[in-house]
Amino acid sequence: MSGIVLSTVTVRILLFGSYAQRLGVAALDLSLESPATIDDALNRLRSLPGGEALPERPLCALNLSQAGAGTPLTSGDELALLPPLAGG
């Protein structure tokens, strides 16, 4: 009743290729204290088992478009971590 209500943003994280293999998961939901940026999500992922191997600045896509580490997150966002591309 008298406590402070912290609002949170919940985002969907997608992992691919070697990142998915290292963390052992291809998708997860992450709740972060608001306001939150891509960097905040990355720091949380690094604390998970296997997450320490994520690079300093992985390529990220927010809702299907590439986005920088400082980009703010909104609940319902889809944040994908993209290992080095190898199509073709």
Next chain:
Amino acid sequence: MSGIVLSTVTVRILLFGSYAQRLGVAALDLSLESPATIDDALNRLRSLPGGEALPERPLCALNLSQAGAGTPLTSGDELALLPPLAGG
């Protein structure tokens, strides 16, 4: 017995594309006074009906390889006059 015997070279002439159409023939045998060059053959062809339209220096192939106007001719040679190429 006492006259001078002029030797001749007889070459096969092949005409293609617009040249064949202008001269109205695709192949003919030409006898030239020996020694003869490609230029001599070209001059004779220019005296034929339609031959006046041949260019100054048409592309020529002697026995399947490109050859210059001064190249000497031998009996049995195949001399082809090649209009501007248009393959591809």
Next chain:
Amino acid sequence: MYLTSDPLDIGLLVARVHAPSRGGIACFIGAVRNHQEDREVVRLEYSAYLPMAEAECARIVAEAESRWTCAIALQHRIGTLEVGDTAVAIAAASAHRDEAFAACRYVIEELKRRVPIWKRESYTDGSVEWVGSGEEVAKRESGEAGRTVRGELTSELIARFNGEKT
């Protein structure tokens, strides 16, 4: 759909871009090679972030079509491929060959640079590597293929992830 798990056929792509006004068609086919640097490849698996890959392919195709006044057909295969299989096929048709070659080259270079597709190669020595990761992620000798991923990295799953969003 630019990404497909069906075998690719360059003839079909050519037929799609061919038109009476287009005299030059340049194509590129990327096939699975039996070697990667000095290692012998036995097979590989392509996976993709499907909705983003589709959107990025569409952007690349639109860029090339507008820059060189041409028509582009592009397909990239996902799933397991054997040596010799076609991984990517591109056909670019224009009135003249300069434009067709330039557009075709642009599409394959941009695809490699921008489209979220990953390749896991299996080698004859039993090792497996995510190409471009700079590290070998699993050796068959040391048990199974590394950490097990909860949720297979299949196109179905990724599509489902995307479908789950409301």
Next chain:
Amino acid sequence: MYLTSDPLDIGLLVARVHAPSRGGIACFIGAVRNHQEDREVVRLEYSAYLPMAEAECARIVAEAESRWTCAIALQHRIGTLEVGDTAVAIAAASAHRDEAFAACRYVIEELKRRVPIWKRESYTDGSVEWVGSGEEVAKRESGEAGRTVRGELTSELIARFNGEKT
């Protein structure tokens, strides 16, 4: 045989050069366009100095294969072609795409420059022109297609010329 009167199939050429060690295949298809500058083309006829054209194609292919370490398949069609028909098809396969593109481009440029092939275009206005000759050689309105050539310029005839030599 590099020259043929049969329809061309790029898929067959690709199959001929494809091999497990070759990951990049660049192709070029030249098709009959419905326009040449501002005139509408209805059909065209390719003729060739066959034995020389075969020899020159073989030289070009050998040059490209040795310079870029690749395998080349090349076919050029002769005879009557309609708009949309494939006139020339090239497939160049190499370990990597840079070499494949360079070799493919080299073959089409050298073919145009060196191989004795001629093209007679027929236009919708009834006129006919030997491409590259710089002049219109016949109008349908002014009777038949100009002077009649004694001896058709067919591949059979040219082959016979060559066979006649002893």
